[in-house]
Amino acid sequence: MVENKFSGKILLVEDEFNIAKLLIHNLSKAGFECEHANNGIEGLKLAHEIKPDLIISDIMMPEMDGFEFRRELLKDQELKKIPFVFLTAKGAEEDILKGYDLDIEDYIIKTSSPKVIIAKVSAILKSLEKERSKVVDEVQKAADTxxxxxxxxxxxxxxxxxxxxxxxxxxxxxxxxxxxxxxxxxxxxxxxxxxxxxxxxxxxxxxxxxxxxxxxxxxxxxxxxxxxxxxxxxxxxxxxxxxxxxxxxxxxxxxxxxxxxxxxxxxxxxxxxxxxxxxxxxxxxxxxxxxxxxxxxxxxxxxxxxxxxxxxxxxxxxxxxxxxxxxxxxxxxxxxxxxxxxxxxxxxxxxxxxxxxxxxxxxxxxxxxxxxxxxxxxxx
CATH class of the missing domain: 3.60.40.10 (PPM-type phosphatase domain)
Known part of the structure; x- marks a missing residue:
């Protein structure tokens, strides 16, 4: 049993029902708040509404694929700052490099175990929190002076x-x-x-x-x-x-x-x-x-x-x-x-x-x- 020791709001954009259901179950069980969209168009709307702490998106999706979804997020001054992870079944170097060119945090392979996925998500959010805390400390010191x-x-x-x-x-x-x-x-x-x-x-x-x-x-x-x-x-x-x-x-x-x-x-x-x-x-x-x-x-x-x-x-x-x-x-x-x-x-x-x-x-x-x-x- 995974303890509820993590926190954060995650937007999952995935069109395959069974994969989405499995990921939502494991992320929620680990303590994350998880919202789901079926494609990039729905994901863009939800991202505006809920302002998640992290976005996990599939690449191959109907209507708007993951790459186009990411490009649309990068056009928005607020949404572009939300850390982004691609969820993919592919391990091709070309796809990975294409993703990193879009300023993403990481890739998660769909076949990874729930423990690996949760560990990756947790590591990304913890790293960002450390960066935020460092900036907060610097601002507090600057303000105090x-x-x-x-x-x-x-x-x-x-x-x-x-x-x-x-x-x-x-x-x-x-x-x-x-x-x-x-x-x-x-x-x-x-x-x-x-x-x-x-x-x-x-x-x-x-x-x-x-x-x-x-x-x-x-x-x-x-x-x-x-x-x-x-x-x-x-x-x-x-x-x-x-x-x-x-x-x-x-x-x-x-x-x-x-x-x-x-x-x-x-x-x-x-x-x-x-x-x-x-x-x-x-x-x-x-x-x-x-x-x-x-x-x-x-x-x-x-x-x-x-x-x-x-x-x-x-x-x-x-x-x-x-x-x-x-x-x-x-x-x-x-x-x-x-x-x-x-x-x-x-x-x-x-x-x-x-x-x-x-x-x-x-x-x-x-x-x-x-x-x-x-x-x-x-x-x-």
Whole structure:
């Protein structure tokens, strides 16, 4: 009897029923979670839905063979990173070399014993986990040595405002989300939320560095300007990013909200970000910005959105780690579900804590990206 000592989600793409049944039985018995597709077309659809830890695919299949299936995976920036193994009855050198040219991890011969197959699968996943752990350690050390953190431990106190935040890094490793706050004077407060996108294990060190870079650039602009319009702050930061070759190719979103507590006005502008949410006693609505991602163009086309506030009104900023979080069935949480949930809350509820509980319940605690939320309520 094989003990359930392994773990991982495996996508098996195999058209021969008896072989698929045998492999699924042995992999499941060993502790792996196994999903099955009959050909490359089905495999491609399932790979998008479940994001497996490993793909095992036959070569000779109808409709889309293993080689074509692999080529299609390599066209996708996310799916190409999933380790891939060919399952084959052939041992011909030409087929093996053709497979390795497609950047695969290994071959498994169909006639191999269940113990050999499980050992190979386990070895591949363990090797990848070691590599991931090494990168995580390096990122943690790099993050620890950075003078400025990209997310404050807690939001600041500001007269007339009640501020809450939630930041959950993916796999507890500092990533691309960054949060900052700035007190202009006794009446004006700035909240900043950004996200360095496109990062994965190998790029996370740079995500932390880029986040720190943009955060510092925003602070520099705030300290050196007399005009506290979010659109103008964004444009100056955008110009700095656009003209800096070290960071100009990185995709960065940024939300900036300036709140004047004396005149009860909020001004918002964003760069390629998610809409912010405005909640009052009688409505909950999205406020969209049309500004371009930072560094995408010299002119970011940023505009200010002005919001008149009354006591109890709330502004919510968030990154796509919230809306793009998925449940066990691969279903995204989504913007519509988010707006409906926020609408269901009363003005006395703690929106951040409620949303945190909602997302963690929806994902069963398994987030796929950094998740960040800022809530700002106008209070007496």
């Amino acid at each position: 950075m003078v400025a953190t990209v997310v404050p431990d807690a939001p600041p106190k500001f007269e007339g405002l009640k501020i809450n935040q939630w930041y959950q890094p993916f796999k507890n490793v500092p990533g691309g989300d960054f949060i900052d706050y700035f007190s202009i004077d006794e009446n004006n407060f700035v909240a900043i939320l950004g996200d360095v996108m496109g990062k994965r294990w190998g790029a996370w060190y740079f995500a932390v560095a880029y986040a720190g870079y943009v955060r510092s650039a925003v602070r520099f602009v705030l300290q050196s300007t007399q005009e506290y319009k979010p659109s103008e702050i964004l444009q100056k930061v955008n110009e700095a990013v656009y003209n800096d070759e070290r960071i100009s190719e990185v995709f960065i979103t940024l939300s900036i909200v300036v709140i004047d507590t004396k005149n009860k006005i909020a001004k918002y502008s964003g760069a390629g970000d998610l809409p912010i949410i405005y909640k009052s006693s009688d409505q909950t609505k999205l406020i969209q910005s049309s500004g371009l991602l930072l560094g995408f163009s010299l002119s970011g086309q940023y505009e200010d959105n002005e919001i008149k506030l009354t006591e109890g009104d709330e502004i919510i900023l968030l990154t796509d780690g919230i809306t793009e979080s998925r449940n066990k069935n691969g279903e995204q949480y989504g913007q519509d579900r988010l707006l409906k949930f926020i609408s269901s809350l009363s003005l006395n509820d703690n929106t951040v804590e409620a949303l945190k509980s909602e997302i963690m319940k929806f994902t069963d605690g398994e987030l796929e990206d950094d998740a960040s939320v800022i809530s700002i309520k106008l209070s007496t």
